[in-house]
Amino acid sequence: MKQTEAVDIQEYLSEKCRLIDKLLDEFIPPATQAPQSLHQAMRYSVMAGGKRIRPILALAAFEYCNGEQTRTGRAIEYAMAGLEMIHTYSLIHDDLPCMDDDDLRRGQQTCHKKFGEATAVLAGDALHDIAFGLMAKTGSTEVVTELAQAIGTFGMIGGQMADVEAEGRDISKVEITEIHNCKTGSLIRSSVRIGAILAKADYKTLMSLSKYGEKIGLAFQIIDDILDIEGSQELLGKKVGSDCLKKKATYPGVVGLKPARQDADRLIDDAVSYLNSFGDNRLIHIALYIGRREK
Amino acid sequence: MKQTEAVDIQEYLSEKCRLIDKLLDEFIPPATQAPQSLHQAMRYSVMAGGKRIRPILALAAFEYCNGEQTRTGRAIEYAMAGLEMIHTYSLIHDDLPCMDDDDLRRGQQTCHKKFGEATAVLAGDALHDIAFGLMAKTGSTEVVTELAQAIGTFGMIGGQMADVEAEGRDISKVEITEIHNCKTGSLIRSSVRIGAILAKADYKTLMSLSKYGEKIGLAFQIIDDILDIEGSQELLGKKVGSDCLKKKATYPGVVGLKPARQDADRLIDDAVSYLNSFGDNRLIHIALYIGRREK
Numbered sequence: 001m002k003q004t005e006a007v008d009i010q011e012y013l014s015e016k017c018r019l020i021d022k023l024l025d026e027f028i029p030p031a032t033q034a035p036q037s038l039h040q041a042m043r044y045s046v047m048a049g050g051k052r053i054r055p056i057l058a059l060a061a062f063e064y065c066n067g068e069q070t071r072t073g074r075a076i077e078y079a080m081a082g083l084e085m086i087h088t089y090s091l092i093h094d095d096l097p098c099m100d101d102d103d104l105r106r107g108q109q110t111c112h113k114k115f116g117e118a119t120a121v122l123a124g125d126a127l128h129d130i131a132f133g134l135m136a137k138t139g140s141t142e143v144v145t146e147l148a149q150a151i152g153t154f155g156m157i158g159g160q161m162a163d164v165e166a167e168g169r170d171i172s173k174v175e176i177t178e179i180h181n182c183k184t185g186s187l188i189r190s191s192v193r194i195g196a197i198l199a200k201a202d203y204k205t206l207m208s209l210s211k212y213g214e215k216i217g218l219a220f221q222i223i224d225d226i227l228d229i230e231g232s233q234e235l236l237g238k239k240v241g242s243d244c245l246k247k248k249a250t251y252p253g254v255v256g257l258k259p260a261r262q263d264a265d266r267l268i269d270d271a272v273s274y275l276n277s278f279g280d281n282r283l284i285h286i287a288l289y290i291g292r293r294e295k
Numbered sequence: 296m297k298q299t300e301a302v303d304i305q306e307y308l309s310e311k312c313r314l315i316d317k318l319l320d321e322f323i324p325p326a327t328q329a330p331q332s333l334h335q336a337m338r339y340s341v342m343a344g345g346k347r348i349r350p351i352l353a354l355a356a357f358e359y360c361n362g363e364q365t366r367t368g369r370a371i372e373y374a375m376a377g378l379e380m381i382h383t384y385s386l387i388h389d390d391l392p393c394m395d396d397d398d399l400r401r402g403q404q405t406c407h408k409k410f411g412e413a414t415a416v417l418a419g420d421a422l423h424d425i426a427f428g429l430m431a432k433t434g435s436t437e438v439v440t441e442l443a444q445a446i447g448t449f450g451m452i453g454g455q456m457a458d459v460e461a462e463g464r465d466i467s468k469v470e471i472t473e474i475h476n477c478k479t480g481s482l483i484r485s486s487v488r489i490g491a492i493l494a495k496a497d498y499k500t501l502m503s504l505s506k507y508g509e510k511i512g513l514a515f516q517i518i519d520d521i522l523d524i525e526g527s528q529e530l531l532g533k534k535v536g537s538d539c540l541k542k543k544a545t546y547p548g549v550v551g552l553k554p555a556r557q558d559a560d561r562l563i564d565d566a567v568s569y570l571n572s573f574g575d576n577r578l579i580h581i582a583l584y585i586g587r588r589e590k
Contacts, residue, residue: 029448035456038448093420098412117393118459121416125388126452128420132427133443136436144439148428153324153333157421161330164413 009285013051016059020052023081027134041115041123046088048106049237053220053290054087054187055080058195060282061209064275067199075138075198082134083191086151089127090187092120094160100246107237143194150190159183166249176254177218184224185217192283208274209283215271216287222264223293225250229257235295265291304580308346311354315347318376322429323422336410336418341383343401344532348515348585349382349482350375353490355577356504359570362494370433370493377429378486381446384422385482387415389455395541402532438489445485454478461544471549472513479519480512487578503569504578510566511582517559518588520545524552530590560586 024046031040062076095102095110096117102110112120135144151157159182166179192213196206227236228243229252243250252260268291272284319341326335356362357371390397390405391412398408407415430439446452454477461474487508491501522531523538524547538545547555563586567579 035448035453035460037460038453038456042448093416096413096416098416119456121388121391121393122452122456122459125419125423126448128423129443129447129452133440133447136431136439136443139436141431141434141436141439144431144436145428148424148431152424152428153330153337153421157417157424158330158333161333161414161417164417165330165332 009282009289012282012285013056013289016056017052019077020055020080020084021047023055023077024084027078027081027085027130037115037119038122038126041111041119042127044108044114045092045105045111045123046085046127048108050084050087050106051293051295052084053286054083054191057188057191057213057216057283057286058083058198060286061192061195061213062199063195064209064283065196065199065201065205067195075140076195078134078137079143079194079198082131082147083187083194085127085131085134086147086187089124089131090151090156090160092124092127096120099160099164100242102238102242104238138198140198142197146190146194146197150186155182155186155190156184159186163249168247169249171249171254173254176249176251179249180218180221180251181214184221185214188217188220189213208276212271212274212283212287215267215274216290219264219267219271219287220290222251222260222267223290225252226257226260226264227294231294237295304577304584307577307580308351308584311351312347314372315350315375315379316342318350318372319379322373322376322380322425332410332414333417333421336406336414337422339403339409340387340400340406340418341380341422343403345379345382345401346588346590347379348581349378349486352483352486352508352511352578352581353378353493355581356487356490356508357494358490359504359578360491360494360496360500362490370435371490373429373432374438374489374493377426377442378482378489380422380426380429381442381482384419384426385446385451385455387419387422391415394455394459397533397537399533433493435493437492441485441489441492445481450477450481450485451479454481458544463542464544466544466549468549471544471546474544475513475516475546476509479516480509483512483515484508503571507566507569507578507582510562510569511585514559514562514566514582515585517546517555517562518585520547521552521555521559522589526589532590 028042028046029039031043033039058080059076067076091105092111094100095105096112103113104110111123132144135147149155159179162179163183189210192209193206196209225243228240231240233240255263268287271287275283323337323341324334326338328334353375354371362371386400387406389395390400391407397405399405406418427439430442444450454474457474458478484505487504488501491504520538523535523545526535528535550558563582566582570578
């Protein structure tokens with residue numbers, strides 16, 4: 001492991017966001033290429049910005065495990081782009097009228113508002129698809145399997161289903177934790193794991209990083225729920241208060257706002273405890289960034 | 296290659312349909328497992344029957360290339376189940392109100408009619424996802440890449456987009472051929488190729504089988520269009536005449552019914568010409584079956 005060194009996390013995040021934008025631009029066909037409307041819609045949603053936290057976590061985990069040294073070709077870059085495409089596909093489908101029916105995302109109209117529902121469904125499908133193609137390009141079927149499990153019916157899609165079904169219903173802390181772990185936590189945990197797998201991390205490190213990913217994943221969604229109550233629409237780029245309006249199940253809705261914040265803080269602390277403090281400390285800084293994020 | 300032998304194709308198809316049903320049952324989580332509504336919807340759509348032509352083609356191509364001898368474990372079975380799940384996912388999404396808005400499929404209510412739109416979108420997504428997981432289980436990233444390309448924006452999804460955009464518009468024979476090649480031909484061709492790839496076919500055989508797959512894929516969709524005009528709702532398990540009602544671009548609509556039938560027949564002949572007549576003749580019989588199918 002590398003020696004701990006001071007890291008300007010904002011600079012690191014900004015730099016990696018630029019890299020990720022470049023990769024996404026490279027791996028999505030140009031908007032001038034047929035079917036144009038589909039490629040336009042995919043680019044519109046993917047290039048709208050966002051925190052890019054999933055690919056950044058994959059890269060930081062890869063670096064944490066000294067992936068640089070065992071790196072073969074561009075595997076981690078393929079995985080990074082694929083992870084962001086999966087996240088965007090899930091947002092496009094979640095925003096559909098039959099799901100969360102959202103009009104605004106990342107400060108602009110949602111995909112179906114801009115391009116129509118049929119195009120939005122297909123743009124999501126196509127991103128889902130390209131992402132798996134990129135995972136295969138890493139040369140590792142293990143990475144493809146990891147992703148498929150993370151976003152399947154026992155992961156992201158299952159969480160989204162449970163989320164839709166929980167609307168308007170009283171649920172327990174155990175249930176909301178499970179929904180958040182699946183809906184959001186699963187892909188975040190998997191992003192960390194994919195970075196580690198590509199760096200050929202040993203079993204013990206992979207297990208520690210899995211726990212780290214699990215903890216920050218849940219914290220991330222709890223803070224999302226908190227920001228929907230306390231946050232700024234300008235900073236977030238989406239409407240605030242919409243969870244409440246839609247009677248969505250949220251963590252602060254179940255446990256209260258202050259306990260939710262305390263739980264998020266505790267999860268961040270827990271996450272950091274799984275890291276080797278002598279290692280590259282970017283994963284620590286990313287966890288702290290997630291804990292205090294305002295967008 | 297094996298010696299040509301008499302094959303009762305109906306018996307072969309029925310036997311393989313039973314195998315495929317068994318595999319699908321094995322690889323989709325039980326309907327009793329949470330999220331139940333999602334697993335129920337997935338099973339409802341996948342287990343509704345259908346010709347299972349894509350997995351059967353994969354298996355027949357695998358056998359044609361003497362796959363039995365180089366077979367490692369259950370790779371071809373994973374691929375077969377995955378291919379049928381991809382097909383079903385595409386049907387579920389295509390049937391959505393914002394797409395083709397169909398109420399009937401395989402003789403029963405469409406997924407969104409039965410389970411609601413949100414569940415249908417997610418059931419399609421989940422099948423898309425499990426399919427890639429199964430492709431990874433074959434141990435071949437080449438197979439994952441093959442599938443991702445076949446169903447992406449230059450394949451199935453691109454064809455579906457072009458199909459939606461062509462509604463109500465006059466299009467040429469070149470355009471409808473391109474739409475059909477992408478929308479339907481691409482996955483059929485890929486099914487044949489995946490069987491061959493898993494059997495470690497040599498380059499020349501893979502190329503011949505790709506042409507075979509391309510020809511029967513186009514023929515399959517032309518006949519689909521013809522059956523929508525001439526077919527029986529009872530046999531087809533879906534409404535007939537719906538293409539016309541929706542002003543959908545169809546092959547007989549562009550070239551006329553009789554020329555469409557002639558083109559389909561010619562494509563079947565072409566397809567067969569790419570096969571080694573000393574080889575296992577199941578692929579020949581499947582091509583002939585596609586040419587004369589009534590459902």
